[in-house]
Amino acid sequence: MWNLIRRVAANFRLEARGYHAAPRSGVSTGLYGFHHLRTAGGFQRFVDEAIERSTELVAFISTMPSAADVVRAMDEISDTVCSVVDSAELCRHTHPDREYVEEANKASLRINEYLHYLNTDHSLYDAVKKAEREGNSLTEEAQRAAHNLRVDFEKGGIHLCEEKLDRVNQLNIEIAQLCRQFGENIINDPGYVDVFPTSRIPKQLRHLCKPIYQSSSRESTALSKSGYHMKERGFRISTEPSALSSVLQCTADEEVRRMAYIKGNSVPHGNLHVLDRLIAARHELARITGYRTYADFVVKQNMASSPKVVASFLLEMSEIVKDKADEEFEAIWRVKREKCSPTAHLEPWDEAYYTALMKSSAFNLDSSVVASYFPLPQCIEGLKILVKSLFGAKCCNIPMAPGESWHPDVLKMSLHHPEEGDLGILYLDLYSREGKYPGCAHFAIKGGRRISDNEYQLPVVALVCNFSGSPNSSIARLNHWEVETLFHEFGHALHSLLSRTDYQHFSGTRVVLDLAETPSNLFEYYACDFRVLKTFAKHYSTGEMIPEKLVESMQAARKMFAATELQRQIFYASIDQTLFGEEAASPRDTSLVVADLKRQFTSWKHVEGTHWQARFSHLLNYGAGYYSYLYAKCFAATIWKKVCQDDPLSSATGTALRTNFLRHGGAKEASVLLNDLVGGGILKKRDGGIVPDIASLCEEMNVVCDVKLTEGKRSRIFL
Ligand SMILES: [Zn+2]
Numbered sequence: 001m002w003n004l005i006r007r008v009a010a011n012f013r014l015e016a017r018g019y020h021a022a023p024r025s026g027v028s029t030g031l032y033g034f035h036h037l038r039t040a041g042g043f044q045r046f047v048d049e050a051i052e053r054s055t056e057l058v059a060f061i062s063t064m065p066s067a068a069d070v071v072r073a074m075d076e077i078s079d080t081v082c083s084v085v086d087s088a089e090l091c092r093h094t095h096p097d098r099e100y101v102e103e104a105n106k107a108s109l110r111i112n113e114y115l116h117y118l119n120t121d122h123s124l125y126d127a128v129k130k131a132e133r134e135g136n137s138l139t140e141e142a143q144r145a146a147h148n149l150r151v152d153f154e155k156g157g158i159h160l161c162e163e164k165l166d167r168v169n170q171l172n173i174e175i176a177q178l179c180r181q182f183g184e185n186i187i188n189d190p191g192y193v194d195v196f197p198t199s200r201i202p203k204q205l206r207h208l209c210k211p212i213y214q215s216s217s218r219e220s221t222a223l224s225k226s227g228y229h230m231k232e233r234g235f236r237i238s239t240e241p242s243a244l245s246s247v248l249q250c251t252a253d254e255e256v257r258r259m260a261y262i263k264g265n266s267v268p269h270g271n272l273h274v275l276d277r278l279i280a281a282r283h284e285l286a287r288i289t290g291y292r293t294y295a296d297f298v299v300k301q302n303m304a305s306s307p308k309v310v311a312s313f314l315l316e317m318s319e320i321v322k323d324k325a326d327e328e329f330e331a332i333w334r335v336k337r338e339k340c341s342p343t344a345h346l347e348p349w350d351e352a353y354y355t356a357l358m359k360s361s362a363f364n365l366d367s368s369v370v371a372s373y374f375p376l377p378q379c380i381e382g383l384k385i386l387v388k389s390l391f392g393a394k395c396c397n398i399p400m401a402p403g404e405s406w407h408p409d410v411l412k413m414s415l416h417h418p419e420e421g422d423l424g425i426l427y428l429d430l431y432s433r434e435g436k437y438p439g440c441a442h443f444a445i446k447g448g449r450r451i452s453d454n455e456y457q458l459p460v461v462a463l464v465c466n467f468s469g470s471p472n473s474s475i476a477r478l479n480h481w482e483v484e485t486l487f488h489e490f491g492h493a494l495h496s497l498l499s500r501t502d503y504q505h506f507s508g509t510r511v512v513l514d515l516a517e518t519p520s521n522l523f524e525y526y527a528c529d530f531r532v533l534k535t536f537a538k539h540y541s542t543g544e545m546i547p548e549k550l551v552e553s554m555q556a557a558r559k560m561f562a563a564t565e566l567q568r569q570i571f572y573a574s575i576d577q578t579l580f581g582e583e584a585a586s587p588r589d590t591s592l593v594v595a596d597l598k599r600q601f602t603s604w605k606h607v608e609g610t611h612w613q614a615r616f617s618h619l620l621n622y623g624a625g626y627y628s629y630l631y632a633k634c635f636a637a638t639i640w641k642k643v644c645q646d647d648p649l650s651s652a653t654g655t656a657l658r659t660n661f662l663r664h665g666g667a668k669e670a671s672v673l674l675n676d677l678v679g680g681g682i683l684k685k686r687d688g689g690i691v692p693d694i695a696s697l698c699e700e701m702n703v704v705c706d707v708k709l710t711e712g713k714r715s716r717i718f719l
Helices: 002-007 014-018 042-061 067-094 098-119 122-133 140-155 162-188 203-208 241-250 254-264 270-288 294-299 307-339 348-363 367-371 376-391 480-498 518-526 548-559 562-579 590-601 628-644 651-660 670-678 695-701 707-718
Strands: 192-195 209-215 231-238 394-397 411-417 421-431 441-446 449-452 455-457 460-467 683-686 689-692
Touching: 042 067, 042 098, 042 122, 067 098, 067 122, 067 140, 067 441, 067 460, 122 140, 162 270, 192 254, 203 209, 203 231, 203 241, 231 241, 241 254, 241 348, 254 348, 270 294, 270 590, 294 307, 307 348, 307 562, 307 628, 307 683, 307 689, 307 695, 348 548, 367 480, 367 548, 376 394, 376 411, 376 421, 376 480, 376 651, 421 480, 441 480, 460 480, 480 518, 518 628, 562 590, 562 628, 562 695, 628 651, 628 670, 628 689, 628 695, 651 670, 670 683
Parallel strands: 421 460
Antiparallel strands: 192 231, 209 231, 394 411, 411 421, 441 460, 449 455, 683 689
């Protein structure tokens, strides 16, 4: 169901009726510029109109117009439906008004029902098949759209007999419910540990704790003269993921770390059963629709093209980083032995604590000093400077029309090019607040799309982050990791805003999954380069530019345990591939799979009884696609090295990025885009699929990339 709306795309008249991208100031519009959304109740009318318009288009397609008209009309159906789905999605995650959230939920349910109806409409499917057959009369982009649409229809089971199609529909509903339940369980059962006495918890973590009391162990002898029992004061710490990582990083008391690690990696227990059912349902869905496994179902349309290619890539990476990761493990262990005892073992709950300790002692880095150079408004200036120097475009703050915003903190910007005019609209909702989506993400509100020869529907996107103000200031100062996150999300936004595809279907980030994270990973490099940082990173009180030495230390600290981090990503990707791959055919204990893979891919122990996968929510939306992050890391390393590194802010660099890559969204083959941008040496063909060339990443991490050795080992394992 989801596939089709991501894939189908286009509209022409809707925005004239419903959307004002550039409202005149003072004129009331609605949320995100959709005038239906002047009130929460307007979501209903928004859905009604989307359905009305789509129904007209379905009727038009059933008259069997030309192939080009079919593709254009399908794209408009998708655009119409996506406008509702995407704005409801953003609203559900960020709107502070419950009424808006509830109406967005209702709109989401209704539009999804309608989507189901579209996905099983044979007249649309027949028209798309015909358009694909008559591909010669179409542009390359339209041919790709027709092909993708046909494949997506078939992934929804439209080509199957009625009985099987019914089963596919049931499974899709079940999968959606299981995913929702998995996420809800994580929120509802974060776990906690009780620690006595309070002195065992470092001061900087106490805002995460709730005070608790217990009768003192010396109770019998400690009756005071007045007859009161002595009560010992302690702390209850939540083990939700971000609190857990703070505890593991900052707590010197090993027993506290051990308790928190075990608890945090054992909740929510209920998700083990949810995950088993999800794996079984996805496997059955894949089999009915003609794929061997769910991993095949997901990977087939990607660059990798088969799970076998993904597996060989993961194994290749794993062999290359192993020695370096082992060295890092030994170094951490050595420090633990020095600090504790010569016979101390290195445990999984030690990693975050000792690596943080080693980084700060090696580079004398104080995170609050680093953060003093990154007040959030300065970082936003940095993004503007980046866009100006790379693309010659200006990001201008523009006022919201009444009713357009959802919170006073939200900023609106237009991206404007002196010759090309407006390129798109960007909302920034960057501060944390209660009830808001807790992570950082890029939300598309409208995709770009050619309406006529001289009219283009501008993309509209929102960046949502969760930065918090420091205790003494309402202005957030970001730590370096947060600056990287901001640049990462901005990379997604640029992909959307700079693409100029004919169809919304291919707008910006609507590319194959294993290319989608490449621009965002590339822009993380900009957040680490002194030449970029010196343009905006200035001390919040003195205005002094960030010292080059400090940036060097930040870069070195970032690389210090890079092999361990990479090994972890390889391990995660392997879990994802294995659980949704062949293993799914014969159900087995997911905890045993995770334990086996941990031994195979990392230097670290598995702790019996823990089941970390119960919180690995990437298994839901990135199911069998998590490896895409590693693909992106490799591609971004090569692009940075070969296209950007010499002169990262030059307009020549920006022009190359834009004209060869970003402007095409998903309208061209991903491998063609990468080769056009870099001119070779970025990817390799393997077993009918594509894997990234890992040489640039290896060089950056100082690991030796002995291709001959790995090729030999790989063929032994995979032949
Ligand atoms: Zn991303």
